[in-house]
Amino acid sequence: MNSARPRLAFVSPSFLFPNDTGGRIRTTNVLRGLKGGAFDVTLLAPASAAQQRDWAGEIKGVCDRFIAWEPESARPQWMRALGLWRDLPVNVQSDRTPAGLRAVHELLAGERFDVVVFDFVHAAVLRPAHVDAATVCFTHNVEAEIFARHVKAAGNPLMRAVWASQAGKMQQFERTALRAFDTVVAVSERDADWFREHYQLAAVDTIPTGVDLDFFAWREPPALDEAHAPTLVFTGSMDWAANIDGIRHFLAEVWPRVRQARPDARLVVVGRRPPATLVEQAKALPGVQLTGYVDDVRPYVHAAHVFIIPLRVGGGTRIKAFEAMAMGCPVVSTAIGIEGLDVQPDEHFLLRDAAQDQAEAILRLLGDAALRNRLSRQARRCVEERFGHRVVARVFERICLDALQRRATAAVAA
Incomplete structure (x- = not known):
């Protein structure tokens, strides 16, 4: 000492x-x-x-x-x-x-x-x-x-x-x-x-x-082709009430709209201990996977085309947003999901609250590789400069x- x-x-x-x-x-x-x-x-x-x-x-x-x-x-x-x-x-x-x-x-x-x-x-x-x-x-x-x-x-x-x-x-x-x-x-x-x-x-x-910029290294968003189905990802502790509420609402109100336009779309929810009721809700919907606890969230985020933060309750700031931005995954978030973070909508992420608006933003990103790449690079640059x-x-x-x-x-x- x-x-x-x-x-x-x-x-x-x-x-x-x-x-x-x-x-x-x-x-x-x-x-x-x-x-x-x-x-x-x-x-x-x-x-x-x-x-x-x-x-x-x-x-x-x-x-x-x-x-x-x-x-x-x-x-x-x-x-x-x-x-x-x-x-x-x-x-x-x-x-x-x-x-x-x-x-x-x-x-x-x-x-x-x-x-x-x-x-x-x-x-x-x-x-x-x-x-x-x-x-x-x-x-x-x-x-x-x-x-x-x-x-x-x-x-x-x-x-x-x-x-x-x-x-x-x-x-x-x-x-x-x-x-x-x-x-x-x-x-x-x-x-x-x-x-x-x-x-x-x-x-x-x-x-x-x-955010640890060395650990959460940047990669260009993956291509969207026959080998890479359109994929959404969410990461967070699934035994926390705010995350449970957000994903439940997303599955009920947003996901059906996305699947209607993109029947091949997938949603991967990464996080420990999802409640049985949420597991059952996910099983009843096409294209949804709940991983439970994983040792490393990075492979799931790097494999996704869109990172969603559909929170309706919660507080503080969401580290998951900066982790996703550091890794280069374009973010679609509610106002509460990005609350307290000094980043700009349409420059570093897409801000949408209503279910219809969230679905439209997700579909827009899935259909526009240039937009995905632009948000990815600008968000990473912002995190590097100010939030290491x-x-x-x-x-x-x-x-x-x-x-x-x-x-x-x-x-x-x-």
Whole structure:
């Protein structure tokens, strides 16, 4: 350990590997960029002995020291349903484990850190009442806004009532938790403005969404001929409510329009643990494949002619959009699907919200190789110039150094 550097503790409520969610990808990229920089980094997260053994190389690449607590087994749905009546939102309750609380409290009580970062606002349930360090919360979304959007999208009155109740609890938790931090990091200016307006937060900084440009290398979109059937692709965790809602709606409202015009078209949905109801919906439709978990999404994206982001709910920024752009796959997205990303419609992607408009944009791309190639090259150039993950990590590091400096200045003034 290099004691000459200030010490940073990074508390993650989940194990980061495999990188199969947007949040894990973003956090891993930031930590990888922090390693060897201004801070000596201790990462604290739940991890079994098997996970620590199987991912030892990846763990070493993101921190100077790793401390684990034993993860709890996943709770069945009926147990989660019982939590609907508690004061905390259900997804926050699941992070408040005895092992996690004990690990965080013991580490911060037993060692001196200069900066402590909590990853996601959920992790604030593990925070001690007093932390003798500059405190930073790394938010990946406006969680209350996601819940509110689920209220609007829910068709079932009972589910609408459940989402409304959870939205109120999340807003209260998020407001209280974020106000307790010295600095809040948002992933877009839009999210930062939301925090300032709704929670009256003063110290909110923003990092851009970054992508690993070496890993997600660019390729020219494939030809569309007898050997390459017109292919659409979506990537994302299929156990996340926003992705499930978006794909369900796409299958019901957009896909039939595409298939009517292009009967040979294929849709590949790449992501872990799709629910049984979605699997059954996909089986009943021609040309649709749900892969489940895959080790590497790149072959699926490179083989596709169009990358779809049909989200109707959600928050934060979508890393999947920048990954697709980096790899050269033309993107068709809803406004929510591209929200918070500083890219231009018709220059870097096609923006469409209504089902008919999405279908028409997809068919336009399938029929126009020149347009596919133009969007592919312009989007890659944009990501290269402004959104590489090393640039993002330097911004995050500067935010943490500024938080440390403000705390030191305040201590002198006191």
